[in-house]
Amino acid sequence: MKNTKLRIAWIIPNVFCYLMLLVLSIWTVANSEGLEEINRLSLYVIFMLLLFLVSVYGSFRIWTWIKEGKI
Numbered sequence: 001m002k003n004t005k006l007r008i009a010w011i012i013p014n015v016f017c018y019l020m021l022l023v024l025s026i027w028t029v030a031n032s033e034g035l036e037e038i039n040r041l042s043l044y045v046i047f048m049l050l051l052f053l054v055s056v057y058g059s060f061r062i063w064t065w066i067k068e069g070k071i
Contacts, residue, residue, distance in 0.1 A: 006071045010062050017055045024048055 028035065028044045035041040065071045 003071050010071060014055065014058045014062060017051065017058060021048065021051045021055055024051065
């Protein structure tokens with residue numbers, strides 16, 4: 001285990017990104033009717049999709065860095 005502190009410094013924000021995605025998804029589903037009335041539901045769905053892609057890319061990047069031995 002090389003650079004354990006560096007790994008934690010990269011992994012913790014990624015975990016928070018997944019938690020933010022989970023909370024935003026729950027909030028969007030709970031308020032979908034109101035968001036649809038004001039025509040903002042599509043904006044929140046797009047934001048959730050982008051947040052998901054960023055989270056997955058971050059996880060993939062961290063995984064490749066660990067395999068390469070950079071962190």
